[in-house]
Amino acid sequence: MLKAIQNLGSSTTTTTRTTTGFVASFYRLKPPHATTTSAFVSISSSLLSYYSPRTRPTKPLLFLTRKTLSLEPVRAHSTRSESKMDDTSSSSSVAVQSSGSVRKINFCQWCGGQTKHDIPDGEEKMRAICTVCGKITYQNPKMVVGCLIEHDNKVLLCKRNIQPSFGLWTLPAGYLEIGESAAEGAIRETWEEAHAEVEVVSPFAHLDIPLIGQTYIIFLAKLRKPHFSPGPESLECQLFSLDDIPFDSLAFSSMAVTLKLYIEDVKAGSRKFHYGTINKRPGTSPSDTHGYTLVNHLQS
Amino acid sequence: MLKAIQNLGSSTTTTTRTTTGFVASFYRLKPPHATTTSAFVSISSSLLSYYSPRTRPTKPLLFLTRKTLSLEPVRAHSTRSESKMDDTSSSSSVAVQSSGSVRKINFCQWCGGQTKHDIPDGEEKMRAICTVCGKITYQNPKMVVGCLIEHDNKVLLCKRNIQPSFGLWTLPAGYLEIGESAAEGAIRETWEEAHAEVEVVSPFAHLDIPLIGQTYIIFLAKLRKPHFSPGPESLECQLFSLDDIPFDSLAFSSMAVTLKLYIEDVKAGSRKFHYGTINKRPGTSPSDTHGYTLVNHLQS
Structure with missing residues (x-):
């Protein structure tokens, strides 16, 4: 059963509702170095690295939701437990893990080789690929x-x-x-x-x-x-x-x-x-x- | 509402049930090099590395469930998509990500320094810690x-x-x-x-x-x-x-x-x-x- 959209906070951001459920929001993204703070879509550069222009022609724009994402800078913390919760200002190591900036992964954790940041064959998103052993370091929520x-x-x-x-x-x-x-x-x-x-x-x-x-x-x-x-x-x-x-x-x-x-x-x-x-x-x-x-x- | 325990498969493994819910299963583990295939508890060495003896005295054995875990060897695959599902025989890179063998993480992905495998201050589980920059590589489901x-x-x-x-x-x-x-x-x-x-x-x-x-x-x-x-x-x-x-x-x-x-x-x-x-x-x-x-x- 759908309860549609409920605003429990005080934000005035709106989203598209449907009668019995909802559909995906595929963002219209600018190139990685053209981030924007416009009201319609703003997205952090760390997230942009995940969505290459090469992926867009193959994706259906099923629905475009009005959605804003943070451009807040990273603040340093010393321990993992400091960023256990919904912390948008986490340490650089945790930021890599939680917000998925694949470009911060510079080395292969298995062989120590340098990584390149590219879209692997058969995939659609930017990944960190080892230039020595070829293994890919994936990041997930x-x-x-x-x-x-x-x-x-x-x-x-x-x-x-x-x-x-x-x-x-x-x-x-x-x-x-x-x-x-x-x-x-x-x-x-x-x-x-x-x-x-x-x-x-x-x-x-x-x-x-x-x-x-x-x-x-x-x-x-x-x-x-x-x-x-x-x-x-x-x-x-x-x-x-x-x-x-x-x-x-x-x-x-x-x-x-x-x-x-x-x-x-x-x-x-x-x-x-x-x-x-x-x-x-x-x-x-x-x-x-x-x-x-x-x-x-x-x-x- | 609890539906207790339901066996939809054909395994005869049993678990402990409670009247209105369930409590955690903390495994009684043998040392890392003494894995067992006994019916009571068998556990892969990759998982054992997560549970250091140092953690056990501080943990309450809230409940001990009869639970068996696989000792199946790893089989190689070439792509990530081959291990997208509940694959117990995944590639070594995916095995690191999915079954959590922290000892397979040899290098820091941020600075390339060698890692040591130890329990960080303030934590209870074995982690891969960079010997150069000190950052910890965490792995999660x-x-x-x-x-x-x-x-x-x-x-x-x-x-x-x-x-x-x-x-x-x-x-x-x-x-x-x-x-x-x-x-x-x-x-x-x-x-x-x-x-x-x-x-x-x-x-x-x-x-x-x-x-x-x-x-x-x-x-x-x-x-x-x-x-x-x-x-x-x-x-x-x-x-x-x-x-x-x-x-x-x-x-x-x-x-x-x-x-x-x-x-x-x-x-x-x-x-x-x-x-x-x-x-x-x-x-x-x-x-x-x-x-x-x-x-x-x-x-x-």
């Missing part, structure tokens, strides 16, 4: 997995002890690791950040943030034991009734969207599964939880 | 996105024109790229493989395959125009009524699971959203669509 823990009509939040968004509140969540399922990862992150042993009850939300190459997978969960305490990445952990959730002090827009959808479901008396895309307003910081639009919201 | 297209009580399948599973049937699907949402990626892949313009209607399934570091995200979709034809990666495309789906000629277990869940939903008269983990039976090929167990099946 990452999943962040977490739990929305229900307990006595309250939800568990953690106050962050790390950057970005130090001192702001979040659901326990972090990057999915190789070798674990999304639910296992969400349970692990909840243990690490809140020392809470939880049981996953149902999938709740899948929220893409294409700008930074991240996807949030959030599960509804319950405490196996009524105990929790802050882990090293948290200053404190606390159960909040729905009326008391600190929406002005949330760490990330993904968490604001998740909690607003949850409150809507609770009021409606039915938990659904939500899919959507978070488009951050250009120039907003990770902790600006109002500068975004939720588009293509679908639910099951 | 990848998302495969696709469409289950409903048309006149039939579903659209593509016969693969590439390895693995050449000549076998699949839903149109492929790796999610940086800069696109999961739904946009599923629409793009459907165009590339079936030249079909589709509209996404609702999220349908999230299926993790931890063994190979892949997550399948499948959407229900409908044709915007009643036209389709095979793309370069397909031999043919065809609409199948549910009674005629070629379950003995499907390309991947993920597709078998998706289609069986879909048929169950159609018979029940209600489309749900499904989450679950596919555990492949050790030694099975990608095209062995019976050698798996679906565990931790949840639905919304």
Whole structure:
């Protein structure tokens, strides 16, 4: 069932809606060195490197959505955990991983050979190809997995002890690791950040943030034991009734969207599964939880 | 709502079930050079490198699931598209990306310096750390996105024109790229493989395959125009009524699971959203669509 497009933030960006679903947005891109800040389409140079002019003649422009992407500069951070969430200002290494600037990959991680940046035979996108062994280094979006823990009509939040968004509140969540399922990862992150042993009850939300190459997978969960305490990445952990959730002090827009959808479901008396895309307003910081639009919201 | 554990395949592997959900499985691992093929826990050496003994004392053994992982050797393939699906026998480069053998990362992709394999300060897992610039190369699971297209009580399948599973049937699907949402990626892949313009209607399934570091995200979709034809990666495309789906000629277990869940939903008269983990039976090929167990099946 489609819920069309819902703007939970304050952005005025609009998108095209359809009657029962939505279709893809294929961007009309300028050449890599002709980035634009126009209202219609602005896109970061790191993303532009992914879409070569050679790909466009073969692509159908199924639909063109009014969509703006950030041109925000990169800010340095020292650790991976500082960019665990929807951080548009991550370290250069994480920026390579999350926003996909293939041109930042200079060497082959297997043989150490220099890379060239070209479109491989049989493919359509720019890749980093080793000039010695020929292997290609691919980059793909990452999943962040977490739990929305229900307990006595309250939800568990953690106050962050790390950057970005130090001192702001979040659901326990972090990057999915190789070798674990999304639910296992969400349970692990909840243990690490809140020392809470939880049981996953149902999938709740899948929220893409294409700008930074991240996807949030959030599960509804319950405490196996009524105990929790802050882990090293948290200053404190606390159960909040729905009326008391600190929406002005949330760490990330993904968490604001998740909690607003949850409150809507609770009021409606039915938990659904939500899919959507978070488009951050250009120039907003990770902790600006109002500068975004939720588009293509679908639910099951 | 929990549907507990459902075995859609023929494996006899069992897992622990709970009354309303499930908890994490933390494996009891032997040291990296003492891999085992015992029925209780067998795990590939590439995965073992991720779990250092240093991490175990700090972890709660929340639950121990009977789970077997493959010891199947790696087989060479020449292109990325050959390992687009749940391929346990992928090329060495893709194996690094998909099964997470951090020890195969020998050089820093940013500065070309040699890497060491150690647990960074503040982390718990083995990583590849550059001995020159100090940057860490992280590896995370990848998302495969696709469409289950409903048309006149039939579903659209593509016969693969590439390895693995050449000549076998699949839903149109492929790796999610940086800069696109999961739904946009599923629409793009459907165009590339079936030249079909589709509209996404609702999220349908999230299926993790931890063994190979892949997550399948499948959407229900409908044709915007009643036209389709095979793309370069397909031999043919065809609409199948549910009674005629070629379950003995499907390309991947993920597709078998998706289609069986879909048929169950159609018979029940209600489309749900499904989450679950596919555990492949050790030694099975990608095209062995019976050698798996679906565990931790949840639905919304």
